[in-house]
Amino acid sequence: MATTAPDSKTIVLITGANRGIGFEIAKHLSTSLDKSYHIILSGRRLSSVESAITTLRSLPNLHASTTLEPLTLDLTSDTSISAAAAQISAKHGHLDILVHNAAIASSSLFTHVADPHAPEIERGEWHSVFDTNLIGPALLTDKLLPLLSASPKPERKIVFVSSKLGSINYTFNEANSRNFDLDYVTRHYTEYSASKAALNMYAKHLAWRLGHAKEGGGEKWKVNAVCPGYTKTGLNDFKGTQEPWEAAEIVVRVVQEEGGPTGTFRDKEGEVPW
Secondary structure, three states: OOOOOOOOOEEEEEOOOOOHHHHHHHHHHHOOOOOOEEEEEEEOOHHHHHHHHHHHHOOOOOOOOOEEEEEEOOOOOHHHHHHHHHHHHHHHOOOOEEEEOOOOOOOOOOOOOOOOOHHHHHHHHHHHHHHHHHHHHHHHHHHHHHHHHOOOOOOEEEEEEOOHHHOHHHHOOHHHHHHOOHHHHHHHOHHHHHHHHHHHHHHHHHHHHHHOOOOOOHHHEEEEEEOOOOEOOHHHOOOOOEOHHHHHHHHHHHHHOOOOOOOOEEEOOEEOOO
């Protein structure tokens, strides 16, 4: 049974938290010795989220005050987004931190060329990637802004887990070409990269809009994008160069920082060009 968080706890919602980087973000926070968290783990399948929570509750170093809550959330469904926001509102009345982690990758640009249904397949895949990686997060954010505005904490935080592949300047800079195979990226991750570039723009717009709110309080908003790095997850068939727990560290750093900047795009080494 989900536990309602007392006001002293920091309430965090993590999307796509049942596995991979999202799960490791939840794991880092649930074992943090510095703060007390109520962590809402969300995913499309409730059974998968509940299984992740069971694993976290069995950790020997789980913080004694950590509470965990499952939430069914499908970012491609308006009904699901509305229901998730309503559930958080009814149980807690506010939200302190939102971590947009859920994402998918797909590629159809060269695999279906000979298929007579290629146009329909490609359009569907483009829609699917943008729906999950951009449109869903944007609509979820809009639904949760009133709850984030109601946060009693000194700062309200929104963190977008993005990718340097969404940075045109970084991806096509020859100095970075040794870090990845550009031919492979442009064949397999065009939709994904484009969706992350769009997500980055949305994050920047949101940071500006909230930071310059006419009603005041802009200094309380911290909206940032983070690239966790090339990580072994299901998104890339586990071909990354680091483990999910390593990738989660930079996200957690941004989540936990106090008095930090807003409107930035960062990785573990520092600022990333938009």
